[in-house]
Amino acid sequence: MIDLRSDTVTRPTPGMRQAAFEVEVGDDVYGEDPSVLKLEETAARLLGKEAALFVTSGTQGNQIAALTHCQPGDEVLLEANAHLFLYEGASMSALAGVQPRTIEGDRGAMDPNKVRAAVRPDDIHFPETGLICVENTHNKAGGAVVSLGNMQAIYEVARENGIPVHLDGARLFNAVTASGVSAKQYASQADTVQFCLSKGLGAPVGSIITGSASFIARARKWRKRLGGGLRQVGVIAEPGYIALTQMVDRLADDHDNARLLADSVNQIAGLRVECPVETNIVLVNVEGAGMTAEQFLDELKKEGILAVPFGTHTVRFVTHFDVSREDIKEAIDHMRKII
Numbered sequence: 001m002i003d004l005r006s007d008t009v010t011r012p013t014p015g016m017r018q019a020a021f022e023v024e025v026g027d028d029v030y031g032e033d034p035s036v037l038k039l040e041e042t043a044a045r046l047l048g049k050e051a052a053l054f055v056t057s058g059t060q061g062n063q064i065a066a067l068t069h070c071q072p073g074d075e076v077l078l079e080a081n082a083h084l085f086l087y088e089g090a091s092m093s094a095l096a097g098v099q100p101r102t103i104e105g106d107r108g109a110m111d112p113n114k115v116r117a118a119v120r121p122d123d124i125h126f127p128e129t130g131l132i133c134v135e136n137t138h139n140k141a142g143g144a145v146v147s148l149g150n151m152q153a154i155y156e157v158a159r160e161n162g163i164p165v166h167l168d169g170a171r172l173f174n175a176v177t178a179s180g181v182s183a184k185q186y187a188s189q190a191d192t193v194q195f196c197l198s199k200g201l202g203a204p205v206g207s208i209i210t211g212s213a214s215f216i217a218r219a220r221k222w223r224k225r226l227g228g229g230l231r232q233v234g235v236i237a238e239p240g241y242i243a244l245t246q247m248v249d250r251l252a253d254d255h256d257n258a259r260l261l262a263d264s265v266n267q268i269a270g271l272r273v274e275c276p277v278e279t280n281i282v283l284v285n286v287e288g289a290g291m292t293a294e295q296f297l298d299e300l301k302k303e304g305i306l307a308v309p310f311g312t313h314t315v316r317f318v319t320h321f322d323v324s325r326e327d328i329k330e331a332i333d334h335m336r337k338i339i
Helices: 014-022 033-047 058-069 091-096 112-118 148-161 172-179 185-186 214-226 234-246 249-264 294-304 323-339
Strands: 052-056 074-077 100-104 129-135 167-168 190-195 205-212 281-285 314-318
Touching: 014 172, 014 234, 033 052, 033 185, 033 205, 033 234, 033 249, 052 058, 052 112, 052 214, 058 091, 058 129, 058 167, 058 185, 058 190, 058 205, 058 214, 091 100, 129 148, 148 167, 148 190, 172 190, 172 249, 185 190, 205 214, 249 323, 294 314, 294 323
Parallel strands: 074 100, 074 129, 129 167, 167 190
Antiparallel strands: 052 205, 190 205, 281 314
């Protein structure tokens, strides 16, 4: 099978497996696991933050951020197609007791003026705006890179109103690779940042939250409350460290493969790439082929290709380090056969 469903399907490298086997471990709840301490220190330094916290998933990281930043009854501003809003099981409402308020964006980027207008005035009829969330890269917008300028403008609105900003940077290093803007520069336009180790970077599990030392201390308690206090976590933290320090530069290969896929798809009658391909996500509309996304996916699966539906007629393909350039060419050949 050529698995293009997500960059979460990547398998740990031989080096990650060996490191997990050999690593020295300790109880992280007691702060005694050397690998997780090394990982957190490295992540904080890369993003220019005071501290970092290793968590089990991006969703857990985002929800810990909401719980730490907000009070029940607060309102959170975020883009209308944000992962936090669409794909995290309404956990902000269920766990933090906050109300999401969405703002329609352009390829994942919110208009700072609309963000400013959405900030609640001091009125007993309204919730307080407790948090603004941005996403980079933006999954639903086809892996779009939100510009540093847009983030700066939104952060300025937040500071004017005393509101914290959280960056859902699940694929932050794809944005870094595509734009040439450093992770530290992006992180400077948010108070806290979550990024995944288990997507394009290829670790078997885990994400990181970074922020101020006081924020991370409070976040650590929320992680414990959610059952996320970890023990001999070095067996997954060491592969995460390898992911962060050795797997970033190769993301450019995934971006090249995604562009090859997009360029080839656009040459097949009946198929259309829906938006510009900046990173490792390609959204393909199959309506012109007289198919729904599910029908097209069924035909792909018969040919040994896996992808996911992203709308009635939209199929999402995600490139990653377990998919070679030859795999992309083979997938294209099968698509031509199907059409």
